[in-house]
Amino acid sequence: MKRVRLADEQLVNLFKDTNDDEPFKALYDRYVGKVYKTCLSITKDSEEAQDYTQEIFIRVLSKLDTFQNRSTFSTWLYAISQHYCLDQLRMKKKMSTETISDELDISEPDTAESVENRMYELEIVMNQLPAEDIKLLRLKHEHGMSIKDISQQYQISESAVKMRLKRTRDKLLNLYIDYNQ
Numbered sequence: 001m002k003r004v005r006l007a008d009e010q011l012v013n014l015f016k017d018t019n020d021d022e023p024f025k026a027l028y029d030r031y032v033g034k035v036y037k038t039c040l041s042i043t044k045d046s047e048e049a050q051d052y053t054q055e056i057f058i059r060v061l062s063k064l065d066t067f068q069n070r071s072t073f074s075t076w077l078y079a080i081s082q083h084y085c086l087d088q089l090r091m092k093k094k095m096s097t098e099t100i101s102d103e104l105d106i107s108e109p110d111t112a113e114s115v116e117n118r119m120y121e122l123e124i125v126m127n128q129l130p131a132e133d134i135k136l137l138r139l140k141h142e143h144g145m146s147i148k149d150i151s152q153q154y155q156i157s158e159s160a161v162k163m164r165l166k167r168t169r170d171k172l173l174n175l176y177i178d179y180n181q
Contacts, residue, residue, distance in 0.1 A: 034078075035056055052085055055084065129171060
């Protein structure tokens with residue numbers, strides 16, 4: 001006897017109505033590979049991608065009753081997958097940046113000599129950055145220009161200024177850490 005393949009939305013509704021595991025298992029089997037590939041493309045780490053895939057399906061199981069058919073199930077699942085992976089990477093990056101910042105703060109006491117030494121090191125490292133990046137940092141941090149004023153001067157959006165500043169600060173931090181190792 002030939003098995004009928006139900007559409008994603010039919011499986012979701014069947015799961016909502018009966019709370020039977022089989023419709024969810026069918027969705028899982030149908031999409032586990034695609035979710036894994038999405039996670040892998042974002043994380044570039046197969047173990048992390050496997051962990052994230054499992055976490056995503058646990059979330060989907062707990063939120064399946066909120067699916068409202070505004071989009072296809074696959075689109076909804078893909079959005080959840082992307083958001084979850086990006087959130088995890090942001091949290092990881094934030095934790096590693098905070099750890100690095102903490103390490104920098106306690107590396108040596110703030111004497112006039114150590115501050116002067118850090119400023120000298122920072123100047124050396126800054127010279128490795130492109131001139132435009134240095135100019136942007138100086139406008140913001142030395143001249144105290146607002147994001148809005150910088151965006152008008154460069155004729156770019158405020159969010160573009162914020163992103164450039166963040167990327168430049170990240171580059172500077174990484175260069176500074178490399179210099180001190």
